[in-house]
Amino acid sequence: MSIFIDKSTKLVVQGITGRDGSFHTRQMMAYGTRVVAGVTPGKGGQKFEGQVPVYNTVAEAVQETGANTSVIYVPPAGAAGAIFEAADAGIKLVVCITEGVPVDDMLKVMPFIRSRGARLIGPNCPGLISPGKSKVGIIPGNICTPGRIGLVSRSGTLTYEVVNHLTKNGMGQSTCVGIGGDPIVGTNFIDCLRAFQDDPETEAIVMMGEIGGTAEQDAAEFVKQHVTKPVVGFIAGQTAPPGRRMGHAGAIISGSSGTAAEKMAAFEAAGIGVMKRPVDVVALLKAKLKG
Amino acid sequence: MNLHEYQARELLKAAGVPMFDGDVASTPDEAEAIARRLGGTVVVKAQVHSGGRGKAGGVKLAKTPAEAKEHAAKILGMQIKGLTVYKVLVVPAAEIATESYAGLILDRETQRPVFMVSAAGGMDIEEVAATTPEKIVKFAVDPLYGLLPHQAMTLAYVLYQDVKQVRAAAQIMQQIYRVFMDNDATLVEINPLVTTPDGQVLALDAKVSIDDNALDRHPNLAAMRDETAEDPSEVEARKANLTFIKLDGDVGCVVNGAGLAMATMDLVKYYGGEPANFLDIGGSSNPEKVVNALKIITRDPNVKAILFNIFGGITRTDDVANGIVTATQQFKVNVPIVIRLTGTNEKEAVRILEAAGMKALNDMDEAVEQVVRLAKEAA
Numbered sequence: 001m002s003i004f005i006d007k008s009t010k011l012v013v014q015g016i017t018g019r020d021g022s023f024h025t026r027q028m029m030a031y032g033t034r035v036v037a038g039v040t041p042g043k044g045g046q047k048f049e050g051q052v053p054v055y056n057t058v059a060e061a062v063q064e065t066g067a068n069t070s071v072i073y074v075p076p077a078g079a080a081g082a083i084f085e086a087a088d089a090g091i092k093l094v095v096c097i098t099e100g101v102p103v104d105d106m107l108k109v110m111p112f113i114r115s116r117g118a119r120l121i122g123p124n125c126p127g128l129i130s131p132g133k134s135k136v137g138i139i140p141g142n143i144c145t146p147g148r149i150g151l152v153s154r155s156g157t158l159t160y161e162v163v164n165h166l167t168k169n170g171m172g173q174s175t176c177v178g179i180g181g182d183p184i185v186g187t188n189f190i191d192c193l194r195a196f197q198d199d200p201e202t203e204a205i206v207m208m209g210e211i212g213g214t215a216e217q218d219a220a221e222f223v224k225q226h227v228t229k230p231v232v233g234f235i236a237g238q239t240a241p242p243g244r245r246m247g248h249a250g251a252i253i254s255g256s257s258g259t260a261a262e263k264m265a266a267f268e269a270a271g272i273g274v275m276k277r278p279v280d281v282v283a284l285l286k287a288k289l290k291g
Numbered sequence: 292m293n294l295h296e297y298q299a300r301e302l303l304k305a306a307g308v309p310m311f312d313g314d315v316a317s318t319p320d321e322a323e324a325i326a327r328r329l330g331g332t333v334v335v336k337a338q339v340h341s342g343g344r345g346k347a348g349g350v351k352l353a354k355t356p357a358e359a360k361e362h363a364a365k366i367l368g369m370q371i372k373g374l375t376v377y378k379v380l381v382v383p384a385a386e387i388a389t390e391s392y393a394g395l396i397l398d399r400e401t402q403r404p405v406f407m408v409s410a411a412g413g414m415d416i417e418e419v420a421a422t423t424p425e426k427i428v429k430f431a432v433d434p435l436y437g438l439l440p441h442q443a444m445t446l447a448y449v450l451y452q453d454v455k456q457v458r459a460a461a462q463i464m465q466q467i468y469r470v471f472m473d474n475d476a477t478l479v480e481i482n483p484l485v486t487t488p489d490g491q492v493l494a495l496d497a498k499v500s501i502d503d504n505a506l507d508r509h510p511n512l513a514a515m516r517d518e519t520a521e522d523p524s525e526v527e528a529r530k531a532n533l534t535f536i537k538l539d540g541d542v543g544c545v546v547n548g549a550g551l552a553m554a555t556m557d558l559v560k561y562y563g564g565e566p567a568n569f570l571d572i573g574g575s576s577n578p579e580k581v582v583n584a585l586k587i588i589t590r591d592p593n594v595k596a597i598l599f600n601i602f603g604g605i606t607r608t609d610d611v612a613n614g615i616v617t618a619t620q621q622f623k624v625n626v627p628i629v630i631r632l633t634g635t636n637e638k639e640a641v642r643i644l645e646a647a648g649m650k651a652l653n654d655m656d657e658a659v660e661q662v663v664r665l666a667k668e669a670a
Contacts, residue, residue, distance in 0.1 A: 020605075076504060099574070102505035103397060104475045107434045110402050126604070140604045140634060155550020156574075157602040160634065161655065164602075181549060183399045183477075210550060213399045236553035239538075239560045240569070245503075247534045247549025247571040250399070260557075277558055279656055 002130035002175040003150065003195040003202070004093060004119070005069065009134045012037040012058060012067035012091070014074055014082045016048050020097075021073035024138050025052070031141040033134045037061035058089040069093040071127060071136050079123055080105035087116040094186070095136050096122035106184040113186060120186025124248070126156040126178035139163075139176060147172015149285065150196035152189055153208035154181050154215075154250070158236055161278045162208060169282045174202040181210065181248030189219035197227050204230040204285055207272070209263055211237030212251045216263040220270035230288035232273035232281060235260040292501045295338045297380045298515050299497035302474060303481070306466040309459075310494040313382030322363030325381040326356040332384040335362040337369065337376040340520050342415065347371045352384055377519050385495070390483035391450045392416050393460070395432075395467050397477040403431040404471055406464065408449045412483035438468040450484070451492075459492040460484070474512060475505030524587050531583035533572060540565025542666045543588040543597040543626075545581070547572050547606045555600045558655065564663035567594045574605045581614025582621065589624055596627045596666040600655060603634025612640035616647045627665045631658035
C-alpha cells in the first residue's frame with residue numbers, strides 16, 4: 001500500500017501545455033503515472049504528446065476520463081482559481097505545485113476544499129510519489145525506490161537529499177509527500193502521520209520540518225499520542241536569524257517562537273529521533289527499527 | 292514586506308481610522324514646517340524597520356518648531372540597529388488617558404485572520420504574550436463572513452466600558468479588518484490605540500506587513516518598498532530573482548531550494564564554520580542566475596570560500612555548471628569554490644566542470660567539510 005496515490009490514481013494536469021506543466025507531465029508519464037487528461041482553457045480538443053486529451057475545463061476532463069486526482073502547474077495569480085475549479089469538479093485529491101500563491105487566496109480556498117470533501121496538497125510543494133506506483137508532481141523518480149519508509153516534508157530539494165540517502169542504503173519508500181513551505185497549506189504533518197500510521201505497508205516515518213510556525217510541535221504532540229511506528233525528524237534552519245524569511249514564506253522565526261531548538265526539543269520529548277544532519281536519517285532509522 | 296509607520300498610517304487613515312494629524316519629513320526644514328502647521332508640542336519619530344526606536348534616541352519630543360528642526364537634524368542620518376534613518380514622522384504630542392493594543396494577524400493554525408486585543412497597550416505585544424498571556428484576547432475571523440458587528444463589539448468591550456468608546460473601537464476593528472483583506476496584509480497592528488482625556492479613541496502608532504506574493508496585484512503597495520531600508524546586496528539579489536539573506540560568517544553558500552539552503556547553512560555550522568549568507572537560486576535553472584549569485588557573494592569581503600550545493604530535480608545541474616564556468620571567465624573569483632552537485636544531468640555537469648579545470652563532489656557532507664576547512668585556512 002501507500003498513502004494518497006497509487007496505481008488507481010487517474011491524473012488530470014491543469015496547465016498541461018505550459019512550460020513547467022508539459023515538462024513534468026512527460027516525466028510523470030515516463031514514470032508510469034496514469035495521466036488521463038490535461039486542462040488548458042482554449043486548447044480543448046488537442047492531444048498532448050499525441051495521446052493525452054486536453055479539455056477546456058476540469059469538469060469536462062472528469063466527465064470524459066474519470067480523473068480522480070489533479071496536479072496544478074499554473075502561474076500564482078491563477079492557482080487559487082485552479083484549486084476551486086478542481087474541487088468543484090469533484091476531484092478528491094488536488095496537488096498544487098505553484099509557488100508564490102498569495103496567502104489571502106488560501107484563506108478562501110481552504111473552507112471551500114473542506115466543503116467539497118477534497119484534500120489539497122500544497123501549494124508551493126514538490127507533490128508526492130508512491131515509488132513504483134504513481135508520481136504526482138516534480139519529485140525525481142530515479143532517486144526513489146519502493147519500500148516501507150513513509151516521508152513527509154515541508155521542503156523540496158532537502159527531501160530529495162534525504163530520499164537519496166534512504167535509497168542508497170536500501171531503505172525504500174511507501175510514499176514521499178512534500179506538503180509545501182507556505183504559511184497555509186492544505187495538508188499538514190498530522191494528516192500525513194495519521195495516514196502513514198494507518199498504512200499497513202509503512203513501517204517507519206521520516207519528518208522533515210523547518211523553522212517558523214508550530215506545525216512540527218503540533219505533529220510531535222500527535223506522535224506522542226497516536227503514532228506507534230518509529231519516527232525520526234529533522235528541522236532545517238538551526239542557524240537562521242530571527243525575523244528574516246528564509247526563502248519559504250512560512251520559514252520565519254517571529255519573536256521567540258518557531259525556532260529550530262524549540263522544535264527539536266518537542267521532537268525529543270515525543271520520542272522522535274532527531275537528525276542533526278540529513279545523512280543521520282539512515283543510522284537513526286536503523287537503530288529505531290532494530291529496537 | 293514591512294511598511295514604515297507613516298505608510299501604515301496612510302493605509303489606515305484612508306480606511307477611516309481616526310488618528311492625529313501629522314506628516315513625514317525628509318529634511319529638518321520640512322520637519323520644522325510640519326511642526327509649525329500642527330502647532331504645540333510634537334513628537335519627531337525615526338522611520339526605520341526596527342523596534343526599540345525610542346531607546347535608540349530615534350523618538351524625541353519638541354516644544355517648538357525650532358526644536359523639531361533640531362531633533363530632526365539629529366535623527367535624520369542616524370543609525371538604528373544598522374539601518375540609516377532617511378525620514379521622520381512629525382505628529383502632535385497628545386495627552387493620553389489610556390493605551391491599548393489591537394492587531395490582526397494571519398494565523399497558520401486556524402488558517403484564519405486572528406484578532407488580538409489587549410488593554411495592556413503601548414508595549415511590545417510579544418512581551419505581553421510571553422509574560423501575561425491572559426491579558427490578550429484572541430478571536431479568529433471566518434473569512435467567508437468577515438468580522439460580524441457583534442464580534443467587533445465583543446472585541447471592543449475587552450478594551451473599554453463606555454459605550455461610545457466601545458462603538459468607536461468596534462468601528463476601528465472593522466477598519467483594521469478591511470485594511471487587512473483589501474491589501475493582502477499578513478499583519479495590521481495599532482499599538483497603542485489610545486483614548487484622549489476628552490474620550491476620543493485614536494490610533495497612535497501603526498504597523499502593517501504585506502504578503503510579498505501579493506505585491507503583483509497591488510502596484511501602489513509595491514511602490515512603497517523602501518530599498519534604502521534593505522541591504523544593497525539583498526536588493527540586487529531580488530532584482531535577479533534570487534532569494535538572498537546576508538549573514539555574518541565567511542562561507543558563501545549557493546543552493547537550490549530554501550529547505551536545502553537552510554540545511555546547508557546548518558551543516559556548515561555543524562562542521563565548525565559560519566555561513567556568510569542564505570542564497571536560494573530557485574527551481575528553474577538558468578546559467579545567468581548562477582553568474583549573478585556569484586557576483587553578489589564575491590562582493591562580500593568576509594567570504595573566504597564558496598560552496599555550491601545543488602540537488603538537481605527541476606534544476607539541471609549542467610546549467611549550474613555552465614553558470615559557474617561562465618562566471619569564472621567573466622570575472623576573477625579570488626576565493627576557493629567547492630562544488631557539490633547531484634541529480635538531473637549530473638554526468639554532463641561533471642564533464643563541463645572538468646573541462647574547465649574544476650572538480651565536482653557528489654556528497655554534501657564531504658563538500659561542506661572541505662569548504663569549512665578552506666575558509667579556515669584562508670582566514
